[in-house]
Amino acid sequence: MEKPFNNRAWFMVLPVFIIVAFSAILPLMTVVNYSVQDTFGNNQFFWNGIGWFKELLDPSSELGGRFIDAMFRNFLFSFLILLIEIPLGIAVALAMPRQGWTVSVSLVLLALPLLIPWNVVGTIWQVFGRTDIGLLGWGLTSLGIDYNYVSGVLAAWITIIIMDVWHWTSLVVLLCYAGLRSIPDAFYQAARIDGASRWAIFRAIQLPKMSRVLVIAVLLRFMDSFMIYTEPFVVTGGGPGNATTFISIDLVKIALGQFDLGKAAALSLVYNLIILTVCWVFYTVMTHYESKDGRARP
Amino acid sequence: MTSIILENLAHAYRPNPSSPADYALKQATQIWESGGAYALLGPSGCGKTTLLNIISGLVIPSQGHVLFDGKDVTHLPTEQRNIAQVFQFPVIYDTMTVRENLAFPLRNRRVPEPQITARVAEIAALLDLTADLDYKAKGLTADSKQKISLGRGLVRPDVAAILFDEPLTVIDPHLKWELRSKLKEIHRKLDVTMIYVTHDQTEALTFADKVVVMSDGEVVQTGTPEELFERPAHTFVGHFIGSPGMNILPCTVSGTNAVVDGRTIALGAAYAPPAGARIELGIRPDFVHLAPHGTGLPVTIERIDDLGRHRIARVLLDGRKMAVTVPDSVSIGGDQASITMLAHRIGIFADGHRLNPAAKEA
Numbered sequence: 001m002e003k004p005f006n007n008r009a010w011f012m013v014l015p016v017f018i019i020v021a022f023s024a025i026l027p028l029m030t031v032v033n034y035s036v037q038d039t040f041g042n043n044q045f046f047w048n049g050i051g052w053f054k055e056l057l058d059p060s061s062e063l064g065g066r067f068i069d070a071m072f073r074n075f076l077f078s079f080l081i082l083l084i085e086i087p088l089g090i091a092v093a094l095a096m097p098r099q100g101w102t103v104s105v106s107l108v109l110l111a112l113p114l115l116i117p118w119n120v121v122g123t124i125w126q127v128f129g130r131t132d133i134g135l136l137g138w139g140l141t142s143l144g145i146d147y148n149y150v151s152g153v154l155a156a157w158i159t160i161i162i163m164d165v166w167h168w169t170s171l172v173v174l175l176c177y178a179g180l181r182s183i184p185d186a187f188y189q190a191a192r193i194d195g196a197s198r199w200a201i202f203r204a205i206q207l208p209k210m211s212r213v214l215v216i217a218v219l220l221r222f223m224d225s226f227m228i229y230t231e232p233f234v235v236t237g238g239g240p241g242n243a244t245t246f247i248s249i250d251l252v253k254i255a256l257g258q259f260d261l262g263k264a265a266a267l268s269l270v271y272n273l274i275i276l277t278v279c280w281v282f283y284t285v286m287t288h289y290e291s292k293d294g295r296a297r298p
Numbered sequence: 299m300t301s302i303i304l305e306n307l308a309h310a311y312r313p314n315p316s317s318p319a320d321y322a323l324k325q326a327t328q329i330w331e332s333g334g335a336y337a338l339l340g341p342s343g344c345g346k347t348t349l350l351n352i353i354s355g356l357v358i359p360s361q362g363h364v365l366f367d368g369k370d371v372t373h374l375p376t377e378q379r380n381i382a383q384v385f386q387f388p389v390i391y392d393t394m395t396v397r398e399n400l401a402f403p404l405r406n407r408r409v410p411e412p413q414i415t416a417r418v419a420e421i422a423a424l425l426d427l428t429a430d431l432d433y434k435a436k437g438l439t440a441d442s443k444q445k446i447s448l449g450r451g452l453v454r455p456d457v458a459a460i461l462f463d464e465p466l467t468v469i470d471p472h473l474k475w476e477l478r479s480k481l482k483e484i485h486r487k488l489d490v491t492m493i494y495v496t497h498d499q500t501e502a503l504t505f506a507d508k509v510v511v512m513s514d515g516e517v518v519q520t521g522t523p524e525e526l527f528e529r530p531a532h533t534f535v536g537h538f539i540g541s542p543g544m545n546i547l548p549c550t551v552s553g554t555n556a557v558v559d560g561r562t563i564a565l566g567a568a569y570a571p572p573a574g575a576r577i578e579l580g581i582r583p584d585f586v587h588l589a590p591h592g593t594g595l596p597v598t599i600e601r602i603d604d605l606g607r608h609r610i611a612r613v614l615l616d617g618r619k620m621a622v623t624v625p626d627s628v629s630i631g632g633d634q635a636s637i638t639m640l641a642h643r644i645g646i647f648a649d650g651h652r653l654n655p656a657a658k659e660a
Contacts, residue, residue, distance in 0.1 A: 186385040186386070186387060186389050187389050189354075189376070189383065189385070190385060190389040190447070190450075192356070192375070192376045192377055193354065193381065193382060193383050193403075194377075194403040194450055195377040195406040195407050196402070197406065200406060204391040204393070204402070205391065208392045208393045
């Protein structure tokens with residue numbers, strides 16, 4: 001078919017371009033601008049080149065040390081919650097009913113935590129875990145278990161991890177459930193005829209059919225958990241000490257607490273790049289298998 | 299090799315069936331011989347897939363028994379019956395190669411690895427899949443995937459019957475013939491019982507030694523393709539098999555004469571139809587010939603279809619539609635003509651069921 005060619009069609013793209021410019025490009029460029037300058041207040045800025053970046057990536061400096069520590073905590077946190085939420089989500093999805101009224105009931109129950117705002121989740125768990133009035137904290141302490149998220153590093157970590165698992169496992173469950181529902185009955189019938197065990201059915205049918213949604217689940221949960229801020233901020237405030245201070249919490253401290261705009265800007269850019277890189281690696285690795293040509297030798 | 303006997307089998311999907319309409323499959327006994335190629339033929343929703351799933355064990359019948367070689371397997375789970383099933387849409391294990399797909403049923407049954415290798419190679423050769431063995435099964439075409447599904451059944455040396463549930467639905471027309479002849483070839487080589495479900499009469503008639511025609515949860519006739527064509531046991535079979543189907547005309551019968559709308563038609567034998575039954579006369583278009591006006595029953599021609607090898611005329615006999623053969627020698631001018639029926643090819647049906655000619659009266 002002959003396609004008409006008209007350069008004026010570019011005007012059609014203009015509104016999107018303007019919106020994206022104001023919502024993403026201009027703020028990002030402002031951050032880039034801050035990251036190469038220093039200020040002592042009064043809105044006076046001095047050129048600092050890549051000084052902040054050098055300091056940030058040098059673990060021996062004060063800023064670099066903080067950054068490396070916080071980044072380690074971030075990766076540890078994301079790793080732990082993925083390790084728990086993905087298998088748990090798959091397990092719950094497999095156990096969910098396939099038909100009848102119980103389907104709707106379980107879907108609604110599972111969706112509930114997803115509807116609660118972050119700071120409310122934080123507050124719920126902050127109260128829940130308190131040793132004086134919180135059911136969890138009081139119960140554990142009464143049983144003689146040394147649990148106090150305000151003073152114990154382990155207790156604080158366990159609390160925020162369980163909180164995240166409680167809040168977000170449902171998302172993984174719902175995605176996996178959707179993947180499972182798309183498998184035609186004939187596959188299960190064929191597997192029964194082939195004498196496949198429960199595990200073999202999972203390996204040969206269910207897991208491959210879920211792989212696409214699992215990529216999405218892992219990416220979403222990684223991005224979300226890597227930029228976690230509100231819940232630990234509400235529950236532990238980053239403590240005890242700096243034990244639960246993640247990059248985002250540190251960033252806010254530097255930018256708004258100390259008003260070090262240059263350092264904070266450099267930190268946000270690096271933070272952003274880390275997320276982009278890790279997501280790209282995840283995506284490439286996880287879809288590598290998918291995109292491989294079916295005719296290629298294994 | 300296994301003979302399959304379905305004893306007083308009936309199935310209703312809902313509990314406590316009360317009327318015959320509640321049954322997806324009405325009570326009947328079927329005996330299927332070992333090593334036969336059977337086709338279950340019928341329109342959608344006639345219960346043929348239910349019957350297939352009962353044999354494979356995916357559905358437990360509400361009553362009756364399934365016997366494999368005389369052994370009751372009614373409540374035996376699918377994996378313990380020696381059957382394989384090929385589904386409408388190809389079922390393959392995406393992440394596995396063709397080789398792993400074929401080995402899967404054997405690995406699940408813990409067959410020693412050298413035996414698996416040998417058996418997979420043998421079956422792959424039989425199905426022309428040898429060249430594809432190390433490719434991912436996912437990337438193959440639909441017909442190859444169906445061959446893999448079939449292969450997963452065939453690798454099991456103990457497999458007694460292979461069930462096909464409309465296996466050619468998603469196959470390109472030009473490959474259907476090829477795959478169907480492959481099935482016939484395998485049937486000849488391996489001598490397994492094959493049961494083939496389809497709603498396509500060409501598929502059924504070309505594949506099977508015996509065709510089981512089903513309608514509304516009932517088996518209306520089991521027979522060779524010739525029997526179904528020449529002596530349909532039911533007007534449904536007469537109408538469903540053959541293209542176009544049998545001409546069915548309501549009539550009254552006494553002795554060797556039938557009367558249709560006041561016109562008398564001679565029959566090949568004498569019949570004594572039961573009183574009060576709905577009596578119909580059936581004759582295939584192949585045995586009704588069109589002739590010039592004035593030489594038989596007068597008809598009005600609606601149109602003549604040239605089907606290549608022969609011509610079929612659509613005619614009206616006193617307002618009743620009929621399909622008749624136009625002999626090569628006959629040319630008709632105008633829309634008025636006559637038809638002649640071959641008397642011994644006429645069947646008489648009471649309430650849909652074929653009547654046998656009455657015994658010679660003493």
